Amino acid sequence: MILLTFSLVPGAALAAGFMSRRASTSDIDDYLVGGRSFGPIPVFVLGAGEAYSIGTLLGFPGGVYAFGSNFGVWFIAYILLAYPIGYWLAPYLWQAGKRYGAMTLPDAAGSHFRSRTPELTIAISSVIFLIPPGAAPADRSPGGDECAGDPDRPDRRGARRRRVDHGVPAAVGRACASLRLLRQGRRPAPRRDPRRARGGGQVRRHDRAVRQGRRGRSRPGDALHAGRSLADVHDDHDRLPCHGLLRLPLHRASDLLGQSEGTLKRAARFNPLYMLMYPFLGRRGLRGRGPAAREARGTGVQPGPCSSSPARCCPTG
Amino acid sequence: MSNELKSVLLSMGVPFAGVLGGILIFAHSTAQVAGFPVLFARLFLWMPLTALCIHLAWKWFDEAEYVARESQDAEEPA
Numbered sequence: 001m002i003l004l005t006f007s008l009v010p011g012a013a014l015a016a017g018f019m020s021r022r023a024s025t026s027d028i029d030d031y032l033v034g035g036r037s038f039g040p041i042p043v044f045v046l047g048a049g050e051a052y053s054i055g056t057l058l059g060f061p062g063g064v065y066a067f068g069s070n071f072g073v074w075f076i077a078y079i080l081l082a083y084p085i086g087y088w089l090a091p092y093l094w095q096a097g098k099r100y101g102a103m104t105l106p107d108a109a110g111s112h113f114r115s116r117t118p119e120l121t122i123a124i125s126s127v128i129f130l131i132p133p134g135a136a137p138a139d140r141s142p143g144g145d146e147c148a149g150d151p152d153r154p155d156r157r158g159a160r161r162r163r164v165d166h167g168v169p170a171a172v173g174r175a176c177a178s179l180r181l182l183r184q185g186r187r188p189a190p191r192r193d194p195r196r197a198r199g200g201g202q203v204r205r206h207d208r209a210v211r212q213g214r215r216g217r218s219r220p221g222d223a224l225h226a227g228r229s230l231a232d233v234h235d236d237h238d239r240l241p242c243h244g245l246l247r248l249p250l251h252r253a254s255d256l257l258g259q260s261e262g263t264l265k266r267a268a269r270f271n272p273l274y275m276l277m278y279p280f281l282g283r284r285g286l287r288g289r290g291p292a293a294r295e296a297r298g299t300g301v302q303p304g305p306c307s308s309s310p311a312r313c314c315p316t317g
Numbered sequence: 318m319s320n321e322l323k324s325v326l327l328s329m330g331v332p333f334a335g336v337l338g339g340i341l342i343f344a345h346s347t348a349q350v351a352g353f354p355v356l357f358a359r360l361f362l363w364m365p366l367t368a369l370c371i372h373l374a375w376k377w378f379d380e381a382e383y384v385a386r387e388s389q390d391a392e393e394p395a
Contacts, residue, residue: 069353069354069356069357072357073340073356073357073360076357076360076361077336077337077340077360080332080336080360080363080364080367081332081333081336081337083367083371084328084329084332084333084367084370084371085329087328087329087371087374088325088328088329260383260386260387260390261383261386262380262383262384262386262387265375265379265383266375268371269368269371269372269375270368271368271371272364272365272367272368272371273364273365273368275364276361276364276365278361278364279353279361282353282357283352283353286352286353286357
């Protein structure tokens with residue numbers, strides 16, 4: 001079944017490619033932007049395909065699981081509010097693409113300003129902003145920073161801390177990011193310790209939260225929000241807001257495929273509906289937190305992936 | 318008020334007010350809806366509502382203008 005699935009998808013894509021040759025004029029426009037002839041449905045499908053990234057499918061539930069519902073609120077809200085902006089922005093980008101014969105956004109910027117500087121700036125920043133989405137799911141895998149601390153310290157039941165190995169998801173995330181970078185002709189950065197990658201700030205915050213938990217100074221809603229305000233989460237994910245907002249131009253690449261400005265506006269009406277997958281993804285993240293959060297109300301254990309683990313890898317007292 | 322401004326208010330103003338207003342109102346709420354924090358549930362509700370706002374803005378204020386523009390482009394020789 002797996003073999004069939006993996007054969008069918010590339011096979012269907014190849015078949016569609018060969019069939020499309022009949023209408024093709026072998027122009028570079030056809031190859032890169034489909035001759036700017038796509039209707040609203042293909043534009044919507046391609047846009048949703050670009051938006052359904054590894055960050056959505058793994059990063060979002062992993063982030064909710066690791067950092068609580070505040071992460072999910074921030075993640076959903078900024079994407080949801082990007083779509084009304086896209087409804088207004090996309091026609092202007094399409095106009096620029098058509099006017100300058102641009103195939104990509106760096107093309108459009110370079111032609112508009114008649115300078116290589118904005119073209120290179122957008123191209124390079126777009127490549128750089130690909131790194132966090134690739135690395136985010138690995139960084140947010142259970143067993144990440146929330147398990148930071150003394151691994152040899154036993155908990156109240158005498159069990160040793162069990163550090164969940166996140167090497168495999170980290171390697172996969174890094175490999176994906178590296179492949180995309182290599183495809184762009186750039187060299188990926190060497191692997192870094194995720195704890196050091198965050199400058200130790202989160203580890204220090206976690207340690208502080210653990211100390212507060214021991215003194216019984218938990219805030220209302222800690223069980224739900226893991227003791228973190230929205231600002232804390234924003235601070236923890238200081239890289240994500242940057243790429244989240246600024247990588248939007250990458251998603252807008254599909255806007256150059258449309259037949260007209262009206263096509264893009266028609267497609268934009270349905271864009272928020274692709275997010276209806278988020279309740280299911282959020283459910284998975286919250287389900288893991290539920291028992292941990294309930295337990296935390298009575299024990300003072302900081303809720304999180306560690307407190308839901310059988311070995312209680314993050315003991316607080 | 319021009320059609321464009323009405324469209325901006327409906328397609329962008331209403332979703333922004335709904336989403337950001339909800340965050341301000343329910344930020345400290347611990348209530349749950351169907352197992353989700355109430356703020357989560359509200360954001361999920363705003364997904365179809367945002368699509369509806371954009372759809373209505375298109376139908377009421379933008380469609381006629383863009384269809385006319387497309388017809389004009391189609392009539393012009395390539």
